[in-house]
Amino acid sequence: MKVNQWTLGLAAVGLVSLPAALLAEEKANPLLTAVTPTTVSGYVNTSIHWNPGTGNTFVPGYAFNRGKQDGFNLDVVALSLDKPLSEEQWAAGYHVDLIFGPDANALATQSSGVAADFGIKQAYVALQIPVGNDIHAKVGVFDTPIGYEAFDGYKNPNYTRSYGYSLEPTTHTGVLLSYQICKWASASAGIANTFGPAINARANPPKAESYKTYMGGLTVTAPEDWGFISGSSLSAYVINGFNAGTEGGANQTSFYVGATVNTPWDWFKVGASYDHLATTDSTDSGTSWYANAWALYGSVQVPDSKWSVHLRGEYANSDTSLLVSGPTGIGTLANPPGGNNEVFAMTATLQYDLWKNVISRLEFRWDHQAGDNNMTGYGQDLREDPPSGSGLRNYYTIALNLLYRF
Numbered sequence: 001m002k003v004n005q006w007t008l009g010l011a012a013v014g015l016v017s018l019p020a021a022l023l024a025e026e027k028a029n030p031l032l033t034a035v036t037p038t039t040v041s042g043y044v045n046t047s048i049h050w051n052p053g054t055g056n057t058f059v060p061g062y063a064f065n066r067g068k069q070d071g072f073n074l075d076v077v078a079l080s081l082d083k084p085l086s087e088e089q090w091a092a093g094y095h096v097d098l099i100f101g102p103d104a105n106a107l108a109t110q111s112s113g114v115a116a117d118f119g120i121k122q123a124y125v126a127l128q129i130p131v132g133n134d135i136h137a138k139v140g141v142f143d144t145p146i147g148y149e150a151f152d153g154y155k156n157p158n159y160t161r162s163y164g165y166s167l168e169p170t171t172h173t174g175v176l177l178s179y180q181i182c183k184w185a186s187a188s189a190g191i192a193n194t195f196g197p198a199i200n201a202r203a204n205p206p207k208a209e210s211y212k213t214y215m216g217g218l219t220v221t222a223p224e225d226w227g228f229i230s231g232s233s234l235s236a237y238v239i240n241g242f243n244a245g246t247e248g249g250a251n252q253t254s255f256y257v258g259a260t261v262n263t264p265w266d267w268f269k270v271g272a273s274y275d276h277l278a279t280t281d282s283t284d285s286g287t288s289w290y291a292n293a294w295a296l297y298g299s300v301q302v303p304d305s306k307w308s309v310h311l312r313g314e315y316a317n318s319d320t321s322l323l324v325s326g327p328t329g330i331g332t333l334a335n336p337p338g339g340n341n342e343v344f345a346m347t348a349t350l351q352y353d354l355w356k357n358v359i360s361r362l363e364f365r366w367d368h369q370a371g372d373n374n375m376t377g378y379g380q381d382l383r384e385d386p387p388s389g390s391g392l393r394n395y396y397t398i399a400l401n402l403l404y405r406f
Contacts, residue, residue: 037086039081039083039084040080041080042078042406043153045074045078045101045401045403046072046073046074047400048071048399049068049397049398050397050398051069051396051398052398058394060343060345060367062160062161062162062165063166064102064103065161066106068102074101076102076103076104076153077099077101078097078098079097079098082094082096084126085136088128090128091128092127094123094124095123095124095126097121097123098119099120100119101117103151107121108245109121109171109198110198111200111201113198121141122143123140125139125140126138133181134180135177135179136178138176139175141173142176144170144171145190145217145237146215147165147258148164148165148258148273148295148297153401153403157271157297158347158349159363159399162293163293163295163314163316163343164273164275164293164316167254167275167277169196169239169252169254172195172197173193173194173201174193175190175191177189177190184220185220186218187219188216189216191214192241193212194213194242195241195254196242196245197245201245203249207242211242213241214240215238215239216238217238219233219234228262229262230262231262232259233260234259235259236256237256238253238256239253240253243279250279252277252278252279253278254275254276254278255275256274258272258273258274259272267300268298269298270298270299271296271297271298273294274294274295275293276290277290277291278290290319291320292318293316294314294315295312296312296313297310298310298312306353306354308350308351309348310348310349310351311347311349313347315342315344317342317343319341320341323343342370343367343369343370344370348365349361350363358404358405359405360402361399361402363397363398363401365396366394366395368393369393
């Protein structure tokens with residue numbers, strides 16, 4: 001009995017099942033042999049936002065905040081296909097992350113530049129090169145190696161993203177190499193087309209055809225014999241290149257340092273991160289601006305329970321309005337007007353794992369604009385203190401997040 005190739009492909013990724021006898025008959029089929037090890041996974045991420053108060057002119061510019069105020073939201077749906085490396089010396093595999101929904105538009109990886117609630121977050125060939133402790137390569141589209149937080153919400157201690165994450169690059173098209181130097185140290189280095197996320201984007205024009213983005217970093221992990229601090233890690237990375245996604249294009253350099261530290265108590269962990277983004281206009285004017293973001297993290301897992309609490313405190317500053325979206329919801333990567341800007345933020349997240357495979361979180365976030373920011377370019381001048389009680393400099397968010405992993 002013969003089965004068409006489409007059915008074999010669905011069976012290979014586990015979407016349909018075939019009788020054992022039929023599988024035995026078809027086991028020599030090259031398509032089935034090639035894709036059988038592929039695994040399918042993903043998640044559905046939803047949220048409810050309530051922002052107390054009305055007339056908030058100050059809208060925080062952290063990632064994925066636009067358009068979610070005071071309502072029910074589908075944040076993103078993710079589907080992953082993965083073929084892990086084999087046992088061979090010269091092993092190969094692949095990984096694909098497809099994303100659907102509003103956050104796919106915000107990530108802005110679409111090579112066409114047209115947002116359609118769909119994006120490719122990652123799509124790379126994985127290679128193992130048997131040199132020393134083995135060099136691992138990703139060739140294609142891959143997540144940036146920088147950052148304390150990730151696009152995938154379940155990997156983060158809090159639901160909303162930090163200002164540090166919002167300043168960092170997110171996705172690159174190129175080659176990333178990683179190497180385990182020893183048990184306590186690993187390094188990575190890569191080259192990509194551009195600093196920005198758009199797949200297959202080029203720095204030319206205005207740069208030369210050979211102009212590329214370069215990245216590298218080091219992670220050290222405390223050895224097992226270091227007591228309670230064992231397993232703690234410290235990372236430092238830098239990325240420099242051209243971002244075609246900014247208005248008119250810009251040269252950008254991102255610096256990151258982050259640490260996760262275990263404590264004498266298994267139920268308590270702390271972390272810290274620092275991000276610096278330096279930007280120079282690609283035009284002859286040479287206009288430049290900067291932004292910094294500091295964050296402290298604390299996580300408590302209530303012993304013998306499904307409860308956990310995650311806290312984050314932040315301070316970010318910039319010599320532009322890069323940290324705010326403005327009343328028109330202008331994105332943070334647009335060429336911002338002048339004016340200093342400072343933001344403090346506190347986030348408290350209560351997580352309770354009630355349902356299997358579901359992450360359920362209730363979060364309260366307070367953002368406070370503290371700087372002498374001139375937002376005349378957005379139709380509002382905040383250099384003067386707003387009238388008492390107007391709430392222009394304070395922005396509150398209460399969010400319920402439900403994420404199902406499969």
